[in-house]
Amino acid sequence: MAADALSRVFAALADPTRRDIVARLAVGDATVGELAAPYDVTVQAVSKHLRVLEDAGLVSRSREAQRRPVHLEAEVFDLMTKWIERYRRQAEERYRRLDDVLRSLPDDVPPTRPADPPQERNPS
Amino acid sequence: MAADALSRVFAALADPTRRDIVARLAVGDATVGELAAPYDVTVQAVSKHLRVLEDAGLVSRSREAQRRPVHLEAEVFDLMTKWIERYRRQAEERYRRLDDVLRSLPDDVPPTRPADPPQERNPS
């Protein structure tokens, strides 16, 4: 998988078990054992999931005696939200403009492919 | 990878090339060839990326002579946004409550782990 931050966040949340863990952590911090309990996988597997979430910056782990309480880092969600909103707004704006154009046209014009847009190269 | 809709969407966007394609499509529809041009991978590789995006419901392909114009389906973003917002709000709410508790406490109390929350099993 690609190494950039956004890719790591999306990849981390592409697994339902990891999304479930995030959901659980939104309610409150928990230890690895507590997080593993609901699933029929080993605690090692859950530990691996937590490592993926931690690498994505979604979660942090501290130490408290033998336990490693896991904490949700909600700020990273903003990264995603920003990316999503940018392109959603662009797309919606485009539809709005298309609607305007269609409304302003005479009744039967030949069907066209949308004109090649200005080739600005967008950052991912 | 898990087969559920949300997993497919997140997984599709976990690749920077695919996010780039989405960004390009937010500006306007495009053919496979047009989408492939900026990258130094084969058109087949881009076709595969488009299949992943299509399976996730992020993109649709029609037919127009030999060309297969690709169109961004912006509605699917809502699925993600809803998921994200739910847990972001929960996490923020939790912090707010924690702040309230901390403010209401006498000056030096021993550090505690947040009490085990009610074990409601959240959907992913």
Add this chain to the structure above:
DNA sequence: TCCTTCATCAACCAGTTGGTTGAGTAGGAG
């Protein structure tokens, strides 16, 4: 000290992914 608990590390395995090349299909243009 030894034992138990909580969690990680290491090695391994099967399945998936992102890429390739090569062949095939669909539809206009000559």
Add this chain to the structure above:
DNA sequence: CTCCTACTCAACCAACTGGTTGATGAAGGA
């Protein structure tokens, strides 16, 4: 019909993922 363009399908490959088992580390309780 033949050729060219635009694209997909199929097979293959190396790298990565999500899981396992077994060993190890770190800290508290006897």
